[in-house]
Amino acid sequence: MEETRNSTFSKVVNYILLIVLAIIFLIPILFIIMTALKSNADLVKNPVYAFPEIVKWGNFSEAWDKMSIYIRNSLFISVVKVPIGILIEALAAYALTRMNFKWANALFAFFLIGMMIPFQATLVPLNMMLNHFGLENTYPGIFMVYIGFGVPFGIMVLRGFLRSIPKELDESAFIDGCGELGKFFRIILPIAMPAIATLIILDFLSTWNEFLLAQIFITKNSMLPVTAGLLTFQGQHSNDYTLLSAGVLISIVPILVVYLFFQRYFVAGMAGAVKG
Amino acid sequence: MGKKRLIFLLAITMVLVVVLSACSSKEGSDKASSASDTGETTISLWVLNDQAAYLKPILESFQKDNPTIHVEATYYGTDPLKESLKVAASSKTLPTMWFTWGGSLGAFYPENGLTMDLTETAASHKWSDIYNSAALDMVKYDNKTSGIPFHVASLGMFYPKELYAKLNLNPPTSFAEFEQQMGKIKESGITPLAVGGKGGWDVMRLTEQLLEHFAGPELHDKLNALEASWADPAVEKSFEKLKEWSDKNYFEKGFITLDPLEAETPLYQKERAYALTGPWIDTNISGAGNAPDSFGVFKFPNDQPKVRMSSFTEMFQISGSADGKEQEAAVKLGEYITGPDIVNKYIDQYGAPALKEFTFSKQSPHTSEMAGMIGDGSFLISDQALPQAVVQKLFEAQDAVVLGEWTPAQAGQEIQKAVETYKSGN
Amino acid sequence: MKIKYWKPWTFVLPALVAYLIVIVAPSLYTLRLSFFSWNGIAADKKFVGIKNYTYLLTEDAVFRVALRNNILWMAGSLTVIIGLGLMFALLLNRRLKGRSVFRSIFYFPYVLSGIIVALMWTWLYHPTKGFFNVILQQIGLSQLTHPWLADPKTALAAVFVAAVWQGVGLPMVLFLAGLQSIPRDCYEAAIIDGAKPRQSFRYITIPLLSETFVVVFATTLVNAMKVYDIIYGMTAGGPAQSTQVLSSWMYYQTFKFNNIGVGSAISWVLVLITMIIIIPYVYYTNKKSHL
Numbered sequence: 001m002e003e004t005r006n007s008t009f010s011k012v013v014n015y016i017l018l019i020v021l022a023i024i025f026l027i028p029i030l031f032i033i034m035t036a037l038k039s040n041a042d043l044v045k046n047p048v049y050a051f052p053e054i055v056k057w058g059n060f061s062e063a064w065d066k067m068s069i070y071i072r073n074s075l076f077i078s079v080v081k082v083p084i085g086i087l088i089e090a091l092a093a094y095a096l097t098r099m100n101f102k103w104a105n106a107l108f109a110f111f112l113i114g115m116m117i118p119f120q121a122t123l124v125p126l127n128m129m130l131n132h133f134g135l136e137n138t139y140p141g142i143f144m145v146y147i148g149f150g151v152p153f154g155i156m157v158l159r160g161f162l163r164s165i166p167k168e169l170d171e172s173a174f175i176d177g178c179g180e181l182g183k184f185f186r187i188i189l190p191i192a193m194p195a196i197a198t199l200i201i202l203d204f205l206s207t208w209n210e211f212l213l214a215q216i217f218i219t220k221n222s223m224l225p226v227t228a229g230l231l232t233f234q235g236q237h238s239n240d241y242t243l244l245s246a247g248v249l250i251s252i253v254p255i256l257v258v259y260l261f262f263q264r265y266f267v268a269g270m271a272g273a274v275k276g
Numbered sequence: 277m278g279k280k281r282l283i284f285l286l287a288i289t290m291v292l293v294v295v296l297s298a299c300s301s302k303e304g305s306d307k308a309s310s311a312s313d314t315g316e317t318t319i320s321l322w323v324l325n326d327q328a329a330y331l332k333p334i335l336e337s338f339q340k341d342n343p344t345i346h347v348e349a350t351y352y353g354t355d356p357l358k359e360s361l362k363v364a365a366s367s368k369t370l371p372t373m374w375f376t377w378g379g380s381l382g383a384f385y386p387e388n389g390l391t392m393d394l395t396e397t398a399a400s401h402k403w404s405d406i407y408n409s410a411a412l413d414m415v416k417y418d419n420k421t422s423g424i425p426f427h428v429a430s431l432g433m434f435y436p437k438e439l440y441a442k443l444n445l446n447p448p449t450s451f452a453e454f455e456q457q458m459g460k461i462k463e464s465g466i467t468p469l470a471v472g473g474k475g476g477w478d479v480m481r482l483t484e485q486l487l488e489h490f491a492g493p494e495l496h497d498k499l500n501a502l503e504a505s506w507a508d509p510a511v512e513k514s515f516e517k518l519k520e521w522s523d524k525n526y527f528e529k530g531f532i533t534l535d536p537l538e539a540e541t542p543l544y545q546k547e548r549a550y551a552l553t554g555p556w557i558d559t560n561i562s563g564a565g566n567a568p569d570s571f572g573v574f575k576f577p578n579d580q581p582k583v584r585m586s587s588f589t590e591m592f593q594i595s596g597s598a599d600g601k602e603q604e605a606a607v608k609l610g611e612y613i614t615g616p617d618i619v620n621k622y623i624d625q626y627g628a629p630a631l632k633e634f635t636f637s638k639q640s641p642h643t644s645e646m647a648g649m650i651g652d653g654s655f656l657i658s659d660q661a662l663p664q665a666v667v668q669k670l671f672e673a674q675d676a677v678v679l680g681e682w683t684p685a686q687a688g689q690e691i692q693k694a695v696e697t698y699k700s701g702n
Numbered sequence: 703m704k705i706k707y708w709k710p711w712t713f714v715l716p717a718l719v720a721y722l723i724v725i726v727a728p729s730l731y732t733l734r735l736s737f738f739s740w741n742g743i744a745a746d747k748k749f750v751g752i753k754n755y756t757y758l759l760t761e762d763a764v765f766r767v768a769l770r771n772n773i774l775w776m777a778g779s780l781t782v783i784i785g786l787g788l789m790f791a792l793l794l795n796r797r798l799k800g801r802s803v804f805r806s807i808f809y810f811p812y813v814l815s816g817i818i819v820a821l822m823w824t825w826l827y828h829p830t831k832g833f834f835n836v837i838l839q840q841i842g843l844s845q846l847t848h849p850w851l852a853d854p855k856t857a858l859a860a861v862f863v864a865a866v867w868q869g870v871g872l873p874m875v876l877f878l879a880g881l882q883s884i885p886r887d888c889y890e891a892a893i894i895d896g897a898k899p900r901q902s903f904r905y906i907t908i909p910l911l912s913e914t915f916v917v918v919f920a921t922t923l924v925n926a927m928k929v930y931d932i933i934y935g936m937t938a939g940g941p942a943q944s945t946q947v948l949s950s951w952m953y954y955q956t957f958k959f960n961n962i963g964v965g966s967a968i969s970w971v972l973v974l975i976t977m978i979i980i981i982p983y984v985y986y987t988n989k990k991s992h993l
Binding site: 025094102115119121123149231248 | 707709710711713714716717718720721723724725726727728729731732735742790793794796798802804806807808809810811813814815816817818821822823825826828831832833836837840867924927928930931934935948949952953956957962965966968969970972973976977980981984
């Protein structure tokens with residue numbers, strides 16, 4: 001009796017705490033939504049927390065005119081980069097775990113070092129290199145850079161997963177007469193689908209959100225991804241918070257959609273990935 | 277279930293991308309095919325966002341007159357443009373033509389061999405008959421003409437006339453009177469000065485006039501030429517005054533990180549009393565729905581016998597590595613934008629052109645008014661007069677003094693240190 | 703069952719090439735550049751030995767500020783972000799209706815880019831029209847209104863609050879996964895033995911979460927060293943350089959002031975510090991996976 005009352009009480013406290021925290025967490029987003037729906041005059045005249053006098057959807061269409069191209073660029077970059085990156089990471093992880101590879105551990109350690117190198121330490125030489133091969137302001141150049149930076153993390157995650165697949169499977173496949181590549185595509189890759197799904201989500205996220213590399217390697221406005229593009233947009237409208245807020249919201253929407261659809265992967269993925 | 281969902285989303289994104297890129301590649305291929313047919317040239321142009329109001333129609337009419345030239349313009353905020361140009365210079369991805377300021381700001385590109393040498397063009401196109409000589413001098417680096425002069429601007433104090441009438445004020449004739457007015461305006465509940473500290477250059481416009489006031493023209497010029505020490509009492513006094521004004525809340529709360537454009541916006545609505553800026557403000561004022569001639573302008577009263585205004589040139593530079601056809605098209609565009617026909621047509625919004633002669637407009641009263649004011653002479657604006665390393669230190673000093681991190685005396689010493697480092701480096 | 707010795711190499715090759723080209727070779731070249739004085743464009747680089755490093759350590763006051771800020775950021779992340787993450791995880795580690803909704807709300811900011819978070823929060827902190835100051839004024843605390851991002855004393859903390867909002871979801875999710883892997887019997891046994899909740903937290907939860915703690919510490923520290931987007935987007939290092947961190951100062955030295963040598967030296971300082979943090983972690987996980 002005593003115990004149940006106690007736990008009901010603590011449950012209520014728990015709820016109240018969670019609700020308060022959730023409200024605090026939502027305030028920034030709500031505030032941006034409210035701002036985006038106002039006209040400039042409304043924003044100047046009335047306090048910021050007041051509801052819009054008249055909902056001004058025009059902010060969104062105006063912001064969309066400028067932001068849509070950046071969103072399209074980001075979508076293009078992510079959709080090409082992520083599968084290619086994961087394929088080459090999976091191939092490497094396969095070799096590191098299932099091919100009796102003498103150098104497997106040493107090579108894995110070598111790949112891991114890459115996780116310590118901040119982007120900053122590579123910017124200038126990469127810039128010179130891209131320039132030398134005429135790859136500056138091209139998507140192939142950006143793909144190469146992004147894929148390279150994705151390698152250490154991707155290999156770490158996939159290696160962890162592939163190690164857990166029992167060896168017996170390989171042997172049966174071998175008896176069935178699969179070559180290594182056949183074994184990789186027909187047996188291992190399908191089994192590794194959960195890990196790959198996770199990695200797709202995480203990789204999509206980090207590609208979509210990347211800013212520093214895009215800032216340096218893409219100087220042509222029509223090619224910018226959404227992060228750097230949003231900053232250009234901000235530079236143009238630094239005195240217009242209603243329009244800016246609409247731009248911010250527009251750039252949040254794609255990620256919100258992906259998030260709502262694949263939440264499970266995000267959460268499970270993050271937890272699984274770092275455990276490796 | 278999860279797998280199906282994932283495949284579903286992947287399919288959708290694939291379709292989206294195919295559709296989207298199909299759209300874009302159609303544009304691309306259209307362009308490409310017509311390029312091979314007619315010898316079309318595409319040039320990229322980087323300019324400022326607040327020039328868009330007149331540059332957009334100008335570019336349109338240019339392309340109508342020159343159907344084989346396609347101009348891809350990108351509009352930037354002030355500091356983003358400075359930064360993007362620097363980054364693009366380091367990866368040699370500069371656009372075909374770009375807007376830049378004169379002096380040490382624009383010097384970086386010709387000094388590093390990134391710009392097209394326009395000396396011959398200037399001679400054969402008789403620029404000396406078109407542009408005023410001061411402007412032509414200021415686009416020269418190392419005796420080479422490196423830019424097409426665009427604006428020659430000077431800075432004055434803009435104020436809303438209504439507010440002045442309401443408070444019974446007249447444009448101040450002395451520094452003391454100006455300070456008095458600010459006090460009075462503050463008392464009436466209005467923040468006197470519209471100034472934004474982000475990027476440093478807007479506050480600098482005040483700092484340099486304070487220097488002119490306390491140091492006098494001779495010492496001020498020597499400071500800018502790095503011939504006199506910045507660890508000077510006059511410098512100290514200037515920073516002291518800046519701090520005093522800031523402490524008296526003559527600037528908006530938190531102004532030090534405010535974007536200058538944002539800081540200036542309330543002035544267009546007559547909610548500030550002053551902004552130290554140039555005639556391009558007319559565009560912004562009319563954009564905000566007010567008449568430019570409801571604002572007046574006076575020279576910053578620095579109490580010198582000849583009241584000098586700070587002035588500077590703006591120009592277009594052309595990439596030295598662009599191919600000949602693009603350069604040719606860019607020169608054509610640059611001369612078009614800055615030439616008398618276009619200037620006279622768009623003078624209402626254009627700001628102060630770098631031309632020898634042009635017709636003044638009633639719509640844009642301040643361009644002509646300020647052209648008349650500059651008779652007493654001018655000094656080159658600090659961020660173009662000083663080496664950029666010193667400029668950065670000056671900006672840092674302004675922030676640090678206003679925020680109470682450095683004493684005014686320290687500010688002068690720190691700047692002097694930067695000057696010496698710069699000198700020893702050369 | 704024989705695999706030719708070169709076969710694994712063909713599988714590893716694409717990843718290895720991308721890795722060598724994009725990360726290994728450039729970072730080594732950056733190390734080389736850090737011993738030169740160069741503006742990034744001119745044809746000639748001048749060898750200056752370790753002068754760039756001595757300049758940073760003895761003359762460049764902003765570098766010291768940046769280093770200090772990185773350390774403060776690390777300390778803040780270790781305590782506040784991890785502490786709140788653990789707290790959120792504990793609150794959510796029960797059978798509650800709407801648990802996944804709460805979890806989604808707390809985790810969502812983590813999936814946003816630093817630039818978006820920066821722009822949102824810059825507006826929230828706006829000195830006159832921003833949410834915080836307006837609310838403070840409304841509830842009669844106008845003496846507490848403050849230009850949060852414009853005062854060097856509060857700017858870094860203000861940016862950090864935004865970073866907490868963004869970052870707390872990650873440790874929360876990791877702790878939650880860790881908590882759920884703790885068998886219920888442990889707690890039941892503890893209750894039978896008469897343990898109070900606090901005791902079972904101290905003697906069961908914490909020790910069994912130790913592996914999660916290691917992961918969380920390592921990721922948090924590395925993220926704190928690399929912090930860039932949110933600072934660049936909110937303050938760009940200002941006011942008066944008071945919020946510079948190593949990453950942003952490297953960017954400014956390299957791309958704004960064209961001191962490639964100094965910028966390269968800063969990025970190698972960054973590499974070295976990150977290595978000091980992460981090597982024990984790699985060592986630990988490797989040892990664990992060999993068991």
